[in-house]
Amino acid sequence: MRKSLLLYAFILIALLNIFTYMFYSKEVAFEKERYEKVTKKLKDSLNSVTLKLKDANYFSLENNENAQNYFDSASSDKMIPYEKLIPYVTEKLLDLNANPKGNPYVGQDQLGANKFIINKVKILNHRWIIADYSDGEIWGEVLLKYFVNPDETISFEVNQSLLYQK
Template sequence: MKKSLMLYLFLLAILMNIFTYMFYSREVKFEKERYDKTTKRLRDSISTVSTKLAESNYFSLENNENAQNYFDNSASGGKVILFEKLIPVVTEKLLDLNANPNGNPYTGQDKIGPNKFIINKVKILNHRWIIADYSNGELWGEVLLKYFVDDKENITFEVNQTWLYQK
């Protein structure tokens, strides 16, 4: 009886080892497949986000070679203006006009009540156009501006169209 009990315990131990081995080997396989699926999904997500970013930046001075070439006047004996340095200068000059007591004049809106309209965000689309978001804290709008850079690197703006959203 003692021998049969030992035999049963030995067989039980062998079965436990087999089941444990099978469980852990399948768990490793399952985890590897899950890791591969997650990695593939993340790569697809990164690819999708990169594509969307490239599409959204299609209209930007940074990605438009024709607009960048506009500032290269070296062929005609003019001065070369680097667009990498021009973008922050134009943005800063436009945002500096927010200090005006009546608000930024390039929002196309007069001061309504105690709050003045100021420009919040600026996107330079190409060598001629800027789109900007403005608000006075209660009302929001967008403006399409023309900008000009002369040979002396003076920057002037002109309001083309403005839109004020309803409350």
């Protein structure tokens, strides 16, 4: 009886080992296949987002070689790298938010108790800026011209401004 009990235990352990081996080998193959599918999907997603970002940044000084070359002209004594120009122009425009009557380059007079200030700035090329402004309740956008003067100061000019309805 003891021999048959050991025989049954041995057969049971062998079967459990076979089933466990098959289960884990199939699981590894399944996980590997799933990993490959997810990786492919994520790469496609990343490529899609990269293309959308590239399209969204089409109108920007960072991607416009012609506008960049405007500041690298050989006729001028000074060369302005656009990497330094973008934050400099943005800072100068946002510094005007400290004006007690609001930023003068939003193209709108103060309507209520709050002043209009510029929130976001996007430099489109060597001449144009688009900016978002608000007074906390009313929002708008403005298209500006900017000029880099010979003394390296920046001057702005409002081209078009609009307010959105509440």
